[in-house]
Amino acid sequence: MVQAEGVQFQYSSDGPRMTFPDFACASGDRLLLLGQSGTGKTTLLHLLAGMLRTDKGTIQVAGRDLKTSSDRELDAWRGQELGIVFQRAHFVQSLTVEENLALPHQLTQGRVPHDMLDRMALMLDRLGLSHRAHALPRELSVGEQQRASIARALLHRPKVVFADEPTSALDDQNAQTVMDILDREAAEATLVVVTHDQRLKDRYAQCVTLQPHGS
Amino acid sequence: MKLGLLRQALKNLRSKPLQTALSLNLLGFGVGMVSLMLVTEQQVNDAFERNIKDIDLVLGAKGSPLQLILANVYHIDAPTGNINQREAEKVLKHPYIDSGIPLAYGDNHEGYRIVGTEHSYVEHYGGTLADGALWQAPFEVTAGARVAEDLDLHIGDTFYSAHGLKDQTDIHTNKTFTVVGILEPNGSVLDQLLLTPMESIWYVHLDDGETLDPETREITAMLLKKRNPLAVLTIPNALRETNMQVALPAIEVNRMTQQFGLGTAALRAIALFIMALSFASIFISVLDNVRTRRHELALMRTMGGTPSTLYRLLLIEGGLLCASGTVLGLCLSRVGMGVLGHFVDGQFHYDVYNASMLGSEWALAGGAVLVGLLASAIPARRALKLDISRILSEA
Numbered sequence: 147m148v149q150a151e152g153v154q155f156q157y158s159s160d161g162p163r164m165t166f167p168d169f170a171c172a173s174g175d176r177l178l179l180l181g182q183s184g185t186g187k188t189t190l191l192h193l194l195a196g197m198l199r200t201d202k203g204t205i206q207v208a209g210r211d212l213k214t215s216s217d218r219e220l221d222a223w224r225g226q227e228l229g230i231v232f233q234r235a236h237f238v239q240s241l242t243v244e245e246n247l248a249l250p251h252q253l254t255q256g257r258v259p260h261d262m263l264d265r266m267a268l269m270l271d272r273l274g275l276s277h278r279a280h281a282l283p284r285e286l287s288v289g290e291q292q293r294a295s296i297a298r299a300l301l302h303r304p305k306v307v308f309a310d311e312p313t314s315a316l317d318d319q320n321a322q323t324v325m326d327i328l329d330r331e332a333a334e335a336t337l338v339v340v341t342h343d344q345r346l347k348d349r350y351a352q353c354v355t356l357q358p359h360g361s
Numbered sequence: 362m363k364l365g366l367l368r369q370a371l372k373n374l375r376s377k378p379l380q381t382a383l384s385l386n387l388l389g390f391g392v393g394m395v396s397l398m399l400v401t402e403q404q405v406n407d408a409f410e411r412n413i414k415d416i417d418l419v420l421g422a423k424g425s426p427l428q429l430i431l432a433n434v435y436h437i438d439a440p441t442g443n444i445n446q447r448e449a450e451k452v453l454k455h456p457y458i459d460s461g462i463p464l465a466y467g468d469n470h471e472g473y474r475i476v477g478t479e480h481s482y483v484e485h486y487g488g489t490l491a492d493g494a495l496w497q498a499p500f501e502v503t504a505g506a507r508v509a510e511d512l513d514l515h516i517g518d519t520f521y522s523a524h525g526l527k528d529q530t531d532i533h534t535n536k537t538f539t540v541v542g543i544l545e546p547n548g549s550v551l552d553q554l555l556l557t558p559m560e561s562i563w564y565v566h567l568d569d570g571e572t573l574d575p576e577t578r579e580i581t582a583m584l585l586k587k588r589n590p591l592a593v594l595t596i597p598n599a600l601r602e603t604n605m606q607v608a609l610p611a612i613e614v615n616r617m618t619q620q621f622g623l624g625t626a627a628l629r630a631i632a633l634f635i636m637a638l639s640f641a642s643i644f645i646s647v648l649d650n651v652r653t654r655r656h657e658l659a660l661m662r663t664m665g666g667t668p669s670t671l672y673r674l675l676l677i678e679g680g681l682l683c684a685s686g687t688v689l690g691l692c693l694s695r696v697g698m699g700v701l702g703h704f705v706d707g708q709f710h711y712d713v714y715n716a717s718m719l720g721s722e723w724a725l726a727g728g729a730v731l732v733g734l735l736a737s738a739i740p741a742r743r744a745l746k747l748d749i750s751r752i753l754s755e756a
Contacts, residue, residue: 188754197663197750197753224663237660249661252364253665258364298664
């Protein structure tokens with residue numbers, strides 16, 4: 147479901163070349179990509195999500211070879227097949243929480259089906275955000291923003307979920323809660339967590355440690 | 362849930378009320394000013410054109426030629442004085458003159474002029490009766506449609522005239538005017554006049570028992586139609602030694618509109634400058650949106666939005682601003698027209714209000730939206746080249 151082989155990337159010709167280890171994660175499995183600052187964790191996640199193009203090597207995610215896909219194909223693919231939880235919870239600030247959650251559907255299908263609205267209500271309820279459905283993102287606490295971000299990444303039932311440092315700013319209890327939510331709500335998806343948080347290193351059976359500059 | 366790009370664009374605009382209001386008001390004000398000037402010019406020109414038709418020369422007392430025209434053709438100024446009827450009729454008999462319509466006035470009723478004239482005056486402007494008949498005897502009055510409506514005049518109603526063209530202080534209670542007819546509205550000067558035989562104007566100023574010497578009868582002006590184009594050269598020369606003059610309506614009106622034109626050109630330049638400012642404001646607004654909302658735009662790319670989706674969203678925001686600003690401007694123009702119309706109506710009894718859109722206004726609206734869209738399209742192109750990875754990596 148997620149496979150990387152011989153992946154290398156360089157931001158600029160005079161910048162350091164990042165070399166990443168090979169790894170594979172089967173459908174429905176969990177994978178932890180663990181690394182300290184400067185190991186290119188976020189870069190790797192962006193490569194896996196098709197937001198950056200590899201210089202060398204191949205990446206396959208949800209059956210798609212990212213190297214041979216066009217930008218337009220990748221745009222649509224991200225909206226349909228991927229769910230991304232960013233380190234910093236980004237939202238469209240003029241839209242309510244509910245509208246932010248519906249955005250991937252709107253952007254990829256041009257409409258938000260009724261069954262998705264029912265699913266959204268259930269998910270908001272499970273994440274304790276029902277009362278915040280009509281709030282604007284700036285009115286949410288940091289914890290609520292993080293949960294809303296997870297809900298948005300999972301609502302459209304993506305095949306693969308990428309989470310970038312989902313616990314880095316949280317205390318132990320909240321970190322545990324967020325990871326439990328991710329595991330529970332993404333139960334049917336392949337989950338790849340990119341983090342430097344050592345508290346998570348034993349959480350999953352599959353763990354790939356990234357080295358500085360991929361060396 | 363409806364969450365199309367249009368709705369998103371609306372929400373984005375509403376989330377920045379100050380910036381949106383600034384762009385909207387600037388464009389609204391600019392479009393409003395240009396539109397108001399277009400409509401005003403059109404209405405004033407129409408009114409001038411309608412009333413000037415087939416009047417080649419206006420014969421009246423010496424004084425300002427423009428005043429002579431404004432007073433006797435449009436009835437919006439005081440006359441330059443009176444002229445002797447016999448002397449005026451001599452001019453009418455000049456071989457270069459085809460026909461003439463005498464006018465005698467100096468009194469009013471509730472601010473509307475009572476004009477002594479002949480039936481040919483009504484025929485000249487194509488007036489038709491809505492009710493009753495044209496005047497036949499002294500002190501019979503046929504009222505213009507506008508006067509009748511404003512003063513609620515009906516056939517058989519009577520009134521006194523007051524001396525002067527507006528004042529209601531010196532009322533001639535010795536003679537009673539009777540309404541015998543009401544004209545259909547036809548958009549000409551007839552609408553705002555109370556028409557009566559010339560004798561009414563003369564007799565109302567006579568004391569009981571006093572008679573009028575035909576040799577000393579005076580009129581205010583005579584509207585002349587020429588038979589020969591040379592009339593415009595020879596008649597003024599023929600009048601050099603008299604107290605009379607002829608003025609050419611076409612030339613005087615043209616001179617006046619040219620003078621107005623300088624003022625309106627300056628106003629139009631100011632309005633266009635304001636419009637240019639508003640386009641700059643829209644340009645900066647969209648540019649600022651791309652910069653400050655780069656995280657949102659990049660986020661939308663990770664959720665299935667294509668570069669063209671983002672481009673369209675920004676373009677719709679700019680388009681909405683332009684369209685709303687243009688509509689606001691046209692509404693402001695109508696409000697301005699209403700205020701101006703009220704003023705002109707009160708002062709001159711001319712109805713210049715026009716709610717319908719002129720062709721030039723459609724062009725103005727289309728042009729404003731088009732230029733506004735262009736002002737949005739240029740900065741929105743940046744959305745096509747967003748480096749989403751870098752933006753989403755920013756702390």
